[in-house]
């Protein structure tokens with residue numbers, strides 16, 4: 001059966017929610033993001049984009065470009081609430097809804113036509129209901145797969161609906177720059193450009209064997225497929241990651257604090273790596289500890305700012321353990337470190353170790369040379385405990401149920 005996939009993307013989501021909640025901001029430039037000295041723009045309203053303000057731009061630059069804008073800290077809890085209302089609308093049309101982030105989702109409409117009408121009509125109904133029931137503008141794309149549905153919603157931006165029919169795919173794709181295609185980052189795009197390949201149409205002219213000789217078997221085949229708009233990936237409703245954790249039961253109980261610290265740093269490193277793979281930052285760190293007598297404790301703390309930094313996560317976890325007294329001499333059977341309150345990494349408020357770019361460096365080295373190619377030092381002398389991890393309200397680690 002021919003598939004019909006819908007992609008919904010909210011327009012300037014965080015800024016639009018602020019304008020919805022604060023009518024005095026409507027029609028005005030609004031910039032949401034980190035307001036600290038090294039903060040970054042998460043979302044700019046269309047009124048601010050006119051001045052050249054863009055996501056991921058340093059906040060200082062945004063202030064210089066558009067000093068009259070309203071500059072606001074993000075309120076993720078509120079955005080999450082709105083995101084749930086949007087998902088409730090989508091869930092009315094298909095059980096297969098895959099949220100990609102707070103403001104984006106895929107919906108598989110294949111086989112729903114008898115119930116809800118043709119996919120194009122469903123797209124227009126969703127678009128209208130989100131405007132009327134939620135009060136926000138969105139862009140909706142429909143296509144025969146996820147790759148094309150997402151490109152269609154980009155074509156619909158801002159505030160439109162674009163239905164891409166299978167017979168129009170080739171003409172639609174041909175003029176697109178290669179870096180608009182999935183899995184084509186700036187490096188791949190630059191290498192393709194060296195071969196004179198700049199658009200999806202150019203890419204389609206290159207034989208599979210040639211692409212594979214340039215990029216290897218797997219990536220060459222991927223490029224060949226995306227150039228033709230081929231994508232079989234399913235809409236996966238469980239895609240949304242709410243928390244990431246890892247725990248380990250030790251073959252022998254740990255009895256020395258040094259060993260506990262080493263294990264906590266290792267676990268933190270691991271969950272940070274997984275967080276990075278998801279493209280998220282964590283607002284909350286939790287720890288789990290089980291002693292030899294099976295007494296188990298969990299504690300959590302909300303960080304001053306979301307992070308994906310293994311050192312900051314380790315420091316928070318060690319802080320939580322230290323607070324209750326580790327009592328390693330009683331024998332520790334299990335340790336766990338977890339992360340929740342996940343937010344998209346596009347919001348990176350004040351990257352304390354940004355200059356070092358450590359998480360990116362770790363990811364890159366491991367991607368190339370395997371997961372154990374680089375591990376974090378056992379003692380972390382360069383990062384004395386307490387630095388970087390701040391707890392401004394003096395929030396105590398709360399017991400988790």
Ligand SMILES: [Mg+2]
Pocket residue numbers: 009010011012013103104
């Ligand atoms: Mg969006």
